[in-house]
Amino acid sequence: MNAAYLYSLVTVVVLGLIAYAGVEAAGLDVLFGVIIPYLAFIIFLVGFANKIIDWSKSAVPFKIPTTMGQQKSLAWIKQNKIDSPYTTGQVVIRMLLEILLFRSLFKNTRTGFGAGRRISYKWVIWLWLFALLFHYSFLVVVIRHLRFFTEPVPFFVSFLERIDGMLQILLPNIFLSGFALLAGALLLLVRRVFLPKLAYISRPADYFPLFLIIGIAVTGLMMRYLSKVDVIRIKELTMGLATLQPSIPEGGISGLFYVHLFFVSILVAYIPFSKIMHMGGIFLSPTRNLANNSRAKRHENPWNYPVKTHTYEEYEEDFRDKMKEAGIPVEKE
Amino acid sequence: MAETPKPDELFENIDHGMPDEPWEEVPPDLSEGRFCYPTKKKNLEYLDMPTTTKDEWSPADAEWPIPDNWKEIIHEGFKDRLEKYRSLKVFMDTCVRCGACADKCHFFIGTGDPKNMPVLRAELLRSVYRNDFTTAGKILGRIAGGRPLTRQVLKEWFSYFYQCTECRRCSVYCPYGIDTAEVTMMARELLSLLGLNINWILEPAANCFRTGNHLGIQPHAFREMIEFFCDDIEEITGVKIEPTFNRKGAEILFITPSGDVFADPGTYTMMGYLLLFEHLGLDYTLSTYASEGGNFGLFTSSEMMKRLNAKMYAEAGRLGVKWILGGECGHMWRVIHQYMDTMNGPADFGETPKSPVTGTVFENAASTRMVHITEFTADLLRNNKLKLDPSRNDNKVVTFHDSCNPSRAMGLLEEPRYVLKHACNHFYEMPENTIREQTFCCGSGSGLNTEEIMELRLLGGLPRANAVKYVHDKYGVNMLACICAIDRAALPPLMDYWVPGVDVTGIHEMVGNALLMEGEAERTMDLRFEPLPYAEETEEDADE
Numbered sequence: 001m002n003a004a005y006l007y008s009l010v011t012v013v014v015l016g017l018i019a020y021a022g023v024e025a026a027g028l029d030v031l032f033g034v035i036i037p038y039l040a041f042i043i044f045l046v047g048f049a050n051k052i053i054d055w056s057k058s059a060v061p062f063k064i065p066t067t068m069g070q071q072k073s074l075a076w077i078k079q080n081k082i083d084s085p086y087t088t089g090q091v092v093i094r095m096l097l098e099i100l101l102f103r104s105l106f107k108n109t110r111t112g113f114g115a116g117r118r119i120s121y122k123w124v125i126w127l128w129l130f131a132l133l134f135h136y137s138f139l140v141v142v143i144r145h146l147r148f149f150t151e152p153v154p155f156f157v158s159f160l161e162r163i164d165g166m167l168q169i170l171l172p173n174i175f176l177s178g179f180a181l182l183a184g185a186l187l188l189l190v191r192r193v194f195l196p197k198l199a200y201i202s203r204p205a206d207y208f209p210l211f212l213i214i215g216i217a218v219t220g221l222m223m224r225y226l227s228k229v230d231v232i233r234i235k236e237l238t239m240g241l242a243t244l245q246p247s248i249p250e251g252g253i254s255g256l257f258y259v260h261l262f263f264v265s266i267l268v269a270y271i272p273f274s275k276i277m278h279m280g281g282i283f284l285s286p287t288r289n290l291a292n293n294s295r296a297k298r299h300e301n302p303w304n305y306p307v308k309t310h311t312y313e314e315y316e317e318d319f320r321d322k323m324k325e326a327g328i329p330v331e332k333e
Numbered sequence: 334m335a336e337t338p339k340p341d342e343l344f345e346n347i348d349h350g351m352p353d354e355p356w357e358e359v360p361p362d363l364s365e366g367r368f369c370y371p372t373k374k375k376n377l378e379y380l381d382m383p384t385t386t387k388d389e390w391s392p393a394d395a396e397w398p399i400p401d402n403w404k405e406i407i408h409e410g411f412k413d414r415l416e417k418y419r420s421l422k423v424f425m426d427t428c429v430r431c432g433a434c435a436d437k438c439h440f441f442i443g444t445g446d447p448k449n450m451p452v453l454r455a456e457l458l459r460s461v462y463r464n465d466f467t468t469a470g471k472i473l474g475r476i477a478g479g480r481p482l483t484r485q486v487l488k489e490w491f492s493y494f495y496q497c498t499e500c501r502r503c504s505v506y507c508p509y510g511i512d513t514a515e516v517t518m519m520a521r522e523l524l525s526l527l528g529l530n531i532n533w534i535l536e537p538a539a540n541c542f543r544t545g546n547h548l549g550i551q552p553h554a555f556r557e558m559i560e561f562f563c564d565d566i567e568e569i570t571g572v573k574i575e576p577t578f579n580r581k582g583a584e585i586l587f588i589t590p591s592g593d594v595f596a597d598p599g600t601y602t603m604m605g606y607l608l609l610f611e612h613l614g615l616d617y618t619l620s621t622y623a624s625e626g627g628n629f630g631l632f633t634s635s636e637m638m639k640r641l642n643a644k645m646y647a648e649a650g651r652l653g654v655k656w657i658l659g660g661e662c663g664h665m666w667r668v669i670h671q672y673m674d675t676m677n678g679p680a681d682f683g684e685t686p687k688s689p690v691t692g693t694v695f696e697n698a699a700s701t702r703m704v705h706i707t708e709f710t711a712d713l714l715r716n717n718k719l720k721l722d723p724s725r726n727d728n729k730v731v732t733f734h735d736s737c738n739p740s741r742a743m744g745l746l747e748e749p750r751y752v753l754k755h756a757c758n759h760f761y762e763m764p765e766n767t768i769r770e771q772t773f774c775c776g777s778g779s780g781l782n783t784e785e786i787m788e789l790r791l792l793g794g795l796p797r798a799n800a801v802k803y804v805h806d807k808y809g810v811n812m813l814a815c816i817c818a819i820d821r822a823a824l825p826p827l828m829d830y831w832v833p834g835v836d837v838t839g840i841h842e843m844v845g846n847a848l849l850m851e852g853e854a855e856r857t858m859d860l861r862f863e864p865l866p867y868a869e870e871t872e873e874d875a876d877e
Binding site: 118201 | 344350351352416417419424426428430431436437450452453456467468469476477478501505506508515544551581621622636639640647648651669670672675678679693697698700701703711712715741744745746751764767770799800803
């Protein structure tokens with residue numbers, strides 16, 4: 001298990017060094033600034049679409065929601081509309097709460113063996129909290145970065161920046177989201193390394209994206225707060241990418257930026273082949289996105305096929321005499 | 334099999350520490366007592382299922398009797414199921430190993446075996462999926478979490494997918510709704526392709542196919558057993574009941590698990606149903622052909638489930654009933670609620686179920702035409718159609734065990750409670766995190782209630798038993814009510830072991846005790862022939 005995270009950490013560090021050396025020593029600005037980002041983006045688009053199509057192609061033979069609350073049955077019994085949805089509208093609400101607020105994770109408990117041979121189940125929200133911190137700060141960071149790919153910058157990006165930068169104590173303005181993202185990722189990592197059960201189930205595929213995201217956050221924060229990079233030139237490069245007229249700005253950009261960009265490229269290209277696809281999978285999860293109304297509305301199984309059954313006639317054939325003797329009515333005397 | 338240790342000893346030995354070796358390198362424990370006995374070949378043959386290459390074998394054997402091209406069979410079977418079940422594909426791809434499910438499984442809590450953490454149970458299958466079906470797994474192999482299918486992996490599947498009771502508790506906590514029940518079902522289907530099944534599941538399935546019920550009760554015996562209960566009822570209440578069998582033109586067909594006909598304490602629940610129907614003067618019939626509510630096909634394959642379930646609609650159609658009423662059973666209701674209509678529907682008989690007593694129309698069962706007995710009885714109570722004396726149950730301090738399937742695959746939570754609270758005066762809930770959608774399995778579901786793994790079952794049932802112990806110590810609970818035939822078979826030994834002094838009952842046994850029947854003699858005994866509580870005790874307690 002230790003090896004799993006060391007592998008991943010070393011891989012990410014090596015990737016960073018490759019990008020840095022590639023640009024600073026070998027002058028491969030075009031490779032790291034244009035070719036790889038484009039490639040990564042294409043792999044992401046094709047891979048992501050492929051995966052979703054692949055999932056969608058598989059049938060949903062049965063309606064199997066996990067019910068977590070009272071079903072709709074008798075009029076006077078209060079149905080739990082969110083956890084046991086009966087209509088599509090109720091399913092949408094359940095899904096929104098799941099996707100936007102990680103509702104199932106919020107229910108998490110920790111099992112403990114206490115004194116007097118008592119097993120206890122304590123409500124714990126840490127995982128939920130860390131996950132929320134991580135995902136939302138990531139979202140804000142991604143939206144803020146739209147500034148680099150749009151001209152003029154859309155109002156919602158500037159608006160979000162204003163909220164994100166409320167803590168105006170230093171220059172340059174501090175964006176909370178970047179630090180929150182780093183903190184979130186670190187907390188998830190610490191959990192994974194130090195909780196024995198979690199360490200035992202963790203694989204390189206769990207550590208690698210975490211280290212990659214930590215790498216992205218660290219290089220991003222460094223550029224913004226420590227080694228001032230030339231933002232004007234970066235925007236020249238990114239606008240070039242966005243408008244399909246890529247060019248490397250004159251005078252070049254610091255290697256640190258290319259490390260950041262390379263990490264992002266790797267992450268983006270990695271998504272379709274990794275567990276990060278959970279962002280798409282959650283929408284298609286049959287235990288969450290189906291209504292609990294299967295007795296009221298018949299669900300069709302596209303591959304339902306006839307099966308061999310033991311018909312009543314065969315049954316009566318087997319037991320007719322005994323049935324007659326016992327006074328059980330039969331079809332054929 | 335070694336003697337089961339004393340409860341203290343067994344409890345103290347539970348270790349949740351993680352081993353030093355990675356789980357991939359830990360072989361499954363296939364020593365005697367740790368596995369369910371494989372099925373007899375005759376059951377496989379009778380059901381036209383793939384067989385093993387040897388008639389007699391044991392999971393403890395080094396070499397398993399499987400065909401030479403077994404890898405190919407599994408691979409093709411896996412591929413087929415990935416196309417047929419989106420659930421499988423999505424659940425194989427989306428797990429992030431966040432660990433939320435890890436300590437939610439009763440088998441993990443009880444055994445401390447890391448592969449009983451739902452996440453690892455699924456990884457057993459997922460690792461092969463990655464290796465065989467994903468780009469990353471094909472290129473990166475182990476680093477991407479891939480693992481080639483080997484005989485050891487197969488043994489691991491057999492061990493751990495028969496240590497999962499398909500209770501769905503983990504899926505409640507999973508942020509993506511990954512349902513290990515679904516994963517286990519797929520794995521069991523794959524094992525079935527090689528003839529690797531357990532006898533405790535296949536024998537009932539074969540019985541059910543032939544005789545209509547798991548226990549292999551033939552029609553005349555089925556009738557005799559019911560009539561035997563009627564004699565008991567007459568002795569206890571003075572009321573003579575004469576139920577009908579296979580009667581055409583009845584309004585309602587009643588189907589309950591055959592466990593209720595066969596073994597205590599389920600039989601008392603059966604007597605409760607009979608009393609209730611007599612009390613109402615219900616126009617119903619029992620069937621010897623559709624004489625099984627449960628469905629061990631669910632624990633085998635979707636095809637077997639469909640084959641066994643087909644009898645219900647066929648018989649309802651043949652008899653010309655208006656709708657079907659279903660007894661208390663857990664997995665039976667998963668099949669009826671989530672699968673039956675899809676598999677064997679649309680129903681070509683009858684109409685939307687309507688209570689002949691209250692006129693209530695069960696719109697929630699409009700399509701399947703099948704109503705749960707606690708829905709039916711709750712409606713009766715709400716409309717004041719039952720005369721009950723709950724004080725007859727005053728010697729019973731009751732708690733309610735939500736069975737896995739009615740709670741997490743149906744949402745039947747309030748109906749049984751409503752009925753129970755009308756049938757008795759002393760009712761206490763177990764702690765919040767152990768009931769309703771968070772309920773713990775009895776440890777013997779999905780066909781695992783077989784003797785040879787008793788110790789595993791006691792460990793798997795520990796979380797449930799421990800919660801019962803809490804209310805037993807705190808409120809003096811001495812009766813555990815449930816709505817599942819497997820519970821009624823599995824919970825008594827579990828209680829005897831961990832919480833002696835607690836009995837197990839079905840909801841309708843309690844109803845049967847409390848029902849004031851027309852023309853009944855003064856009752857002195859409950860349905861178990863045990864004395865009713867003294868009259869003076871009944872006055873003082875209106876609590877709960």
